[in-house]
Amino acid sequence: RVRGGCCTLWRYQFRIIMLGDSTVGKSSLVKRYAEGLFQDSINQTVGVDFYVHFLEVEQGVHVKLQFWDTAGQERFRSVTRSYYRNSAGGLLMFDMTNRVSFEHIKEWHREVCDHVHPYKVLFILVGNKSDKAEGRLVGREEAEALARELGMPYVEVSARTGQNVSNAFELLARCIYEGLRSGEVELQEGWDGVKSLAPRGPKAESLGPVRSAPKSKCCS
Numbered sequence: 001r002v003r004g005g006c007c008t009l010w011r012y013q014f015r016i017i018m019l020g021d022s023t024v025g026k027s028s029l030v031k032r033y034a035e036g037l038f039q040d041s042i043n044q045t046v047g048v049d050f051y052v053h054f055l056e057v058e059q060g061v062h063v064k065l066q067f068w069d070t071a072g073q074e075r076f077r078s079v080t081r082s083y084y085r086n087s088a089g090g091l092l093m094f095d096m097t098n099r100v101s102f103e104h105i106k107e108w109h110r111e112v113c114d115h116v117h118p119y120k121v122l123f124i125l126v127g128n129k130s131d132k133a134e135g136r137l138v139g140r141e142e143a144e145a146l147a148r149e150l151g152m153p154y155v156e157v158s159a160r161t162g163q164n165v166s167n168a169f170e171l172l173a174r175c176i177y178e179g180l181r182s183g184e185v186e187l188q189e190g191w192d193g194v195k196s197l198a199p200r201g202p203k204a205e206s207l208g209p210v211r212s213a214p215k216s217k218c219c220s
Contacts, residue, residue, distance in 0.1 A: 013195040020093035028159035088193035097135040131158040
């Protein structure tokens with residue numbers, strides 16, 4: 001499940017976890033981005049599925065994106081929790097035609113925050129099924145207000161049509177990259193959320209040494 005060019009010269013690897021209730025379209029969304037495919041019917045995720053995509057976040061800087069597509073059902077929650085801690089990014093997703101899935105976003109956010117300390121996870125909020133305007137039960141303003149409250153960007157997408165799908169994933173990847181550049185996200189021993197290869201070539205730049213995890217860090 002690799003797409004976006006098999007780039008062996010990637011500088012960083014970012015692990016991103018897909019979060020949200022069952023049936024909101026997490027698997028369809030990541031499959032659309034990582035494989036360029038949409039299927040009307042996808043078997044529900046059992047535990048965790050894995051996808052890879054390569055992206056150039058700025059000229060000459062390639063990153064390997066690892067996506068962990070988690071099951072939304074409560075009975076798999078103990079399995080998915082084990083992946084929270086080693087993720088640098090979280091894509092919190094709801095179905096705009098399913099209000100309950102929107103109401104559960106805070107619960108998903110809180111659960112991840114409770115399990116990642118002392119590491120840092122950067123989030124975006126994603127509303128899926130923008131192609132079904134007639135069945136919409138969550139307004140844009142309400143979703144944007146929640147995103148502001150939780151301190152993250154908001155993007156509306158359609159896994160079916162592909163609308164904004166690349167924008168959502170690339171926004172999150174660039175947030176992580178900018179976090180690395182600013183020091184908000186740090187390369188840390190014993191944490192797999194971000195990995196770095198040794199810089200290649202005379203023009204390669206280092207963002208600094210690996211740092212120990214500050215005890216006050218929490219997720220955003």
